Amino acid sequence: MSFNFFVKSNITFGNGSLNDLSDLIKRHELRRVMVVCDSGVKAAGILEQVLQQTKKAEVYTVVFDEVIPNPTNEIIETAYRIARKEEIGGFIAVGGGSSIDTAKAVNILMTNPGTIRDYAGIGKVKKECLPLIAIPTTAGTSSEITNVSALIDTEKIIKYVIIDNKIVASDVIADPKLTITVPASVTAATGMDAITHAVESFISNQSNPLTEYHSLKGLQILYQNIVKAVEDGADLEAREQMMLGCIVTGFGFSNANLGLVHGIAHTLSAHFGLAHGMANAAVLPYVLEYNAPECSQKMAEMARMLGLTLCGNIEEDQYVLAGEMKTLIKRLGIRTLSEQKISREDFEMLADDVLREPVLSFNIRQNITKEDILAILEKAF
Ligand SMILES: NC(=O)c1ccc[n+]([C@@H]2O[C@H](COP(=O)([O-])OP(=O)(O)OC[C@H]3O[C@@H](n4cnc5c(N)ncnc54)[C@H](O)[C@@H]3O)[C@@H](O)[C@H]2O)c1
């Protein structure tokens, strides 16, 4: 057995852990920081709590609160120009994946030349980045611990990823209390994103025993808590478990990568702006059905881990998880592709673009055809 497994994060976890932020800022000896967030995080009163901490740390603070869902190259360049002008020495990313990914990307440009699209792909960042403290406010992407930033190139109309160990946040403050204000539909979508990460990384052709351990355990924690968190947003215990499940899963998927579900979701978001988790969840069961024959034992193992009933015949058991995911997305109010305003006329174009997605190379089933993708889109319609 031989494999590589990368971990970097310094994680402070727990309700109220946001109060540790001022000490962390002092420990990094930061003089000028940029807080990166979006309007939703600001409206939820979380930005204000962060600013109390920066005030306590007596650090000069610039707020960039213009992050958008599915952040674009243009947003990165805008935030970077401000950060450069303000001679920022470190970042505090507070929000969901969109805010954290934006901060990671801006941070690359602070110490590396060129434009952000130059860093698309794996391992292109040359110089170390500035300190970045990530404070997740959704339980979904795991961006707080991953080596990934996912961005939209509005010219090429693609969602691309920058994958580099240099962009991992220096510190994470994971305070489950901050997720209490997340609306139910966002809790469902982000939670299903996390479940998709767990499942896709578990069956990825890059998985190894250590990633599998994280993916499987993460899946179990997330599955046991997602309905509770969606149906009662004030259930702090469920919120805490969802945040924990995301971190556990994140260690798995940032080492094992993802697969076809994300290939389709990225294409849907690039063309039609679908929320990342909603796009993943809508196609997840059907991609699982498609992949199952290539990883039947692993499909059954995940179902067993979730306590689902198996009959002992692998031909049937390989589809139990996919069946359960169909039930789950219905219960959580995940919208079908037609309900997300996708029309059948776009399927051909979408399928062509999905085939160009680099993440497909990690999918357990290879030789994916346009017809395969069209069939999946039709089922998710
Ligand atoms: N870097 C990675 O490893 C990674 C992994 C998966 C996905 N992603 C990317 O992350 C992005 C999606 O991130 P996301 O799903 O967390 O959504 P998001 O960051 O876009 O946030 C979704 C919505 O929830 C609101 N919100 C966030 N926290 C809130 C809170 N506590 N209270 C009230 N409202 C709140 C936001 O304002 C926003 O309107 C996508 O661009 C996706 O591609 C990145």
Ligand SMILES: [Zn+2]
């Ligand atoms: Zn995702």
